[in-house]
Amino acid sequence: MHTKKIAVIGAGPAGLGAASVLSRNGLRVSVFHREAAAGGHLNDWAWLFPRFVPARDVAVSMAAETRQVDFHPGCHIAGVSRHANGQFKIVMPDGQTEVADALVYAGGFRVFDASRKEELGYGIYPRVVTSADLEKMLAGEVPFPVELLQQQALRIGVVHCVGSRDEKSGNRHCSRMCCVTGVKQSIELRKRFPNSRVTAFYMDMRMFGNGYEELYLEAQRDWQVLFVRGRVSEVAESDEGRLRVKAEDTLLGRPIRDEFDLLVLMVGMEADLPKWLIEDLGVKQIDAGFARGNDELVASNRTPTRGLYLAGSCKGPLSVAEAWNDGQAAAQQLLLDLNR
Ligand SMILES: Cc1cc2nc3c(=O)[nH]c(=O)nc-3n(C[C@H](O)[C@H](O)[C@H](O)COP(=O)(O)OP(=O)(O)OC[C@H]3O[C@@H](n4cnc5c(N)ncnc54)[C@H](O)[C@@H]3O)c2cc1C
Ligand code: SF4
Known part of the structure; x- marks a missing residue:
């Protein structure tokens, strides 16, 4: 197993997409998720367009794609800071902290x-x-x-x-x-x-x-x-x-x-970015308030803060498939950067 530890915030389609790639590549992955069950907004919908697949079944199959992930349900992250050594300190609701070498933010959108x-x-x-x-x-x-x-x-x-x-x-x-x-x-x-x-x-x-x-x-x-x-x-x-x-x-x-x-x-779908992401971790926003990656075309998952990646509809309205793929893309960029 890789010694690096990665934190993923949000277990909607994007966070699960990222966690699936990272965990299958042998990284130690902790997923912090506000609700009890993984799936994000999938747990709020009945059937998905365009083929009327039951949304909850999709959430279950996406979660099943992850391997040995340390899942923290009911865990709303209210703050993350960055140490001088580049590590991220994640503050959990009970005041406990966890440290990670890299962070994928996949906090989604607000209706x-x-x-x-x-x-x-x-x-x-x-x-x-x-x-x-x-x-x-x-x-x-x-x-x-x-x-x-x-x-x-x-x-x-x-x-x-x-x-x-x-x-x-x-x-x-x-x-x-x-x-x-x-x-x-x-x-x-x-x-x-x-x-x-x-x-x-x-x-x-x-x-x-x-x-x-x-x-x-x-x-x-x-x-x-x-x-x-x-x-x-x-x-x-x-x-x-x-x-x-x-x-x-x-x-x-x-x-x-x-x-x-x-x-x-x-x-x-509206932007729902936490203050700490912008003020403490330096993430930039587009006019509509969603998060902006370094480069819309070739590095939309990377941010100006080394080790911090964006995934899914926190960057703008996406479908479930797009959010899942974007989560996987964020994880791939993280892996490329780790191996550089
Ligand atoms: C009414 C409606 C119907 C839709 N129907 C469809 C459909 O049929 N088919 C389709 O493809 N798409 C549909 N969509 C779009 C779909 O909901 C999104 O594509 C998908 O939810 C995006 O996934 P995501 O992971 O980016 O974000 P989300 O699903 O929003 O997941 C993000 C998760 O992160 C959690 N989170 C946020 N901040 C924190 C924090 N600080 N700490 C811990 N956890 C946190 C949130 O609670 C949430 O559970 C619909 C959208 C709407 C509004
Ligand atoms: S997809 Fe765009 S044009 Fe269609 S209802 Fe939504 S906001 Fe309006």
């Missing part, structure tokens, strides 16, 4: 808080939910509102770009994952409520990954999801408890007034 967009009624009207809430309903962890289950002809609206591409909420960036999540969830809703009609309001459809465009076509052809290029500006509740939506059809340039029984907001 946009939709109540910041007051005009959309989240937190005010119970039938306005987010894509993150809907994942829990689809997984059976949170019940659908009972009245919905009893209703015959349901009208469901899906609102794209909530907290992304939006100056007002302070996020100019595109969260990349929410267009395809909107398509995935529209299909799931049609399967769950066969008598429903689903209308999705989008700015642009950004179906960038393999199989995503096909899923978009499937939603229209096989599930009759209606996609309207439009921006929702206001949501209010009628006396009967339905959601009155004001929007603008941006293709035809005319206002839309419609009513829905359920509205699903496609919330974006």
